[in-house]
Amino acid sequence: MDRLVGAFGFGLVTASILAIAAVAFTLQFGITNILNLAFGEIMTLCAYIGYLLNAAGASVWLALVVGAVAGAVFSALLNRTIYALFVRRGTALWGMVIVTIAVALIMQNTLLGLAGPHNFTYTIPPATTFRFAGLILTSLQLEIIGVAIVAMLTLHMMLRYTRLGKAMRATASDPALAQSCGINASRVIDLVWIISGALCGIAGVTLVMNTVSFTASTGSDFLVVIIAAAIVGGVGAPYGAMLGALLVGVTSEVAAVYVNASLKNVFAFALLLVVLLIRPQGFIGRARVAKGVVT
Amino acid sequence: MHTSATDERRRPPPQLVVDGLTAGYGGATVVDDVSFTVGPGEVVALLGPNGAGKSTVLKAMVGQARITAGSVLLGGIDITSVRPHLLAGMGCGYVPQYRDVFDELTVRENLEMGGYLLGKEAIAKRIDDAMEVFPALAGMMDRPARKLSGGEHKMLAIARVMMSRPTLMALDEPTANLAPILGRRLLDEQIRAVVRSGAAVLLVEQRAAAALSVADWAYLLVAGRVVRSGHPAELRAQADFAEVFLGGGDATTAARNTSDVRA
Numbered sequence A: 001m002d003r004l005v006g007a008f009g010f011g012l013v014t015a016s017i018l019a020i021a022a023v024a025f026t027l028q029f030g031i032t033n034i035l036n037l038a039f040g041e042i043m044t045l046c047a048y049i050g051y052l053l054n055a056a057g058a059s060v061w062l063a064l065v066v067g068a069v070a071g072a073v074f075s076a077l078l079n080r081t082i083y084a085l086f087v088r089r090g091t092a093l094w095g096m097v098i099v100t101i102a103v104a105l106i107m108q109n110t111l112l113g114l115a116g117p118h119n120f121t122y123t124i125p126p127a128t129t130f131r132f133a134g135l136i137l138t139s140l141q142l143e144i145i146g147v148a149i150v151a152m153l154t155l156h157m158m159l160r161y162t163r164l165g166k167a168m169r170a171t172a173s174d175p176a177l178a179q180s181c182g183i184n185a186s187r188v189i190d191l192v193w194i195i196s197g198a199l200c201g202i203a204g205v206t207l208v209m210n211t212v213s214f215t216a217s218t219g220s221d222f223l224v225v226i227i228a229a230a231i232v233g234g235v236g237a238p239y240g241a242m243l244g245a246l247l248v249g250v251t252s253e254v255a256a257v258y259v260n261a262s263l264k265n266v267f268a269f270a271l272l273l274v275v276l277l278i279r280p281q282g283f284i285g286r287a288r289v290a291k292g293v294v295t
Numbered sequence B: 001m002h003t004s005a006t007d008e009r010r011r012p013p014p015q016l017v018v019d020g021l022t023a024g025y026g027g028a029t030v031v032d033d034v035s036f037t038v039g040p041g042e043v044v045a046l047l048g049p050n051g052a053g054k055s056t057v058l059k060a061m062v063g064q065a066r067i068t069a070g071s072v073l074l075g076g077i078d079i080t081s082v083r084p085h086l087l088a089g090m091g092c093g094y095v096p097q098y099r100d101v102f103d104e105l106t107v108r109e110n111l112e113m114g115g116y117l118l119g120k121e122a123i124a125k126r127i128d129d130a131m132e133v134f135p136a137l138a139g140m141m142d143r144p145a146r147k148l149s150g151g152e153h154k155m156l157a158i159a160r161v162m163m164s165r166p167t168l169m170a171l172d173e174p175t176a177n178l179a180p181i182l183g184r185r186l187l188d189e190q191i192r193a194v195v196r197s198g199a200a201v202l203l204v205e206q207r208a209a210a211a212l213s214v215a216d217w218a219y220l221l222v223a224g225r226v227v228r229s230g231h232p233a234e235l236r237a238q239a240d241f242a243e244v245f246l247g248g249g250d251a252t253t254a255a256r257n258t259s260d261v262r263a
């Protein structure tokens, strides 16, 4: 029983990081219609920038903030300089997937070339351990959960209640109609890349804060889990991605404790297959995946 | 083209002037050298069989089809190559034939998007006004638009465009998916309300009889060209027009029958 509760605690931390990443990934697809498979590499890039700062003496929290800014700037630039170019030429969904894979490969190999095939570790001050209701979590893990909760709540408030958030959902629903209402869709899409890019950077830094060490492929290894969470929740549905992250995160950590740590992704994907069999559109998605719509 | 010069002179000075519009998609030309005008407070019907290019005329006006020749003037300002998202601010309101509301947004959010360029207070006030014109919407403000019935859906689409108080309202077959009675009421009551606000209304319809009953002027588009225009009474009186477009016959076969009318 203790082991289960303990694993559940780890699962919550994984789920928190996963939620930040999956929501950002699904937001990009839902609003801009680009399935950005370079997402994992941007996470790694931000984690690495954070690492350089941290190694130079900055705190992990400063690394987190800088990672977020780097993710926002890099994602927006990536869209402006590369993705938008192909979209304007009429490249369709699957063509864009290939473009994003190309970007991912270029980025990963560039990172590998620049940083070398090493394991990098953040220097984190010794953490206090908290115990309650059987859960054992370090202060750092609690802080990561806190970051995720704040990020999700902020995003929720923005999408539901602000003028920009509604314009984002309107653009996702129908870009042409949004434009005829006076919404500058291309500006809205820039902002989506900035916001989702910041979340991507936060996910990258928190991911490596929570692991012993990372390499140039840590982000792309995590991407398959992100995609699993996004699909379980329903692609393009941010609330679905949050739910998917919780399910995938907790399932994989519990499986890691009870079965074998190296098999945790096996369980995450088994869950994915089961969900897809029962609800092909995911938990929240309403079978509008091809349209890529944010609810 | 048959046009009565005396009637034409009684029309108000135009708010919308479409002159020699040639437009289509990619390399294909769908509408060719189309010219018409709509005055403030006027309902102008653009009639024609399915596939004639009516929707393409509207899409070209709002920047969703490619214009290769001609011009569109709104209130004397050339909007031919204005970027689409700037048109709303220039007084252009457009209700597309399909996908005319944001399905994922609630009724209230749809109206808010219609008033996207307005301040908070103006939006609140105009939502109240919209609920007066469309009382049926008042009880469903927080419902997602995709859950509305056909009639409610169209009302929302029109209410959404009215939020910005456009000086031109282009409506693409607003009655197409409605029961005849509902369609009639929409034209007789709500469209009339728009006109009273002084807007120029361009009404695309396949159902000629209903459209002519509210229109002040009408143009007939066949195979991408305006083949005749006139006062509704005058068009109704033309035996061949009445037979083909008002006789309840199939408008698509009518297209072929009318091609000889091109003068």
Ligand SMILES: Nc1ncnc2c1ncn2[C@@H]1O[C@H](COP(=O)(O)OP(=O)(O)O)[C@@H](O)[C@H]1O
Pocket (backbone or CB within 6 Å): B025, B030, B048, B049, B050, B051, B052, B053, B054, B055, B056, B057
């Ligand atoms: N997006 C599009 N791309 C290519 N061709 C189109 C498109 N939309 C319409 N068309 C073609 O343009 C012609 C006129 O269509 P449309 O303007 O919708 O006619 P109407 O509204 O009078 O029924 C049709 O032959 C149609 O196939």
Ligand SMILES: [Mg+2]
Pocket (backbone or CB within 6 Å): B054, B055, B056, B097, B172, B173
């Ligand atoms: Mg049409």
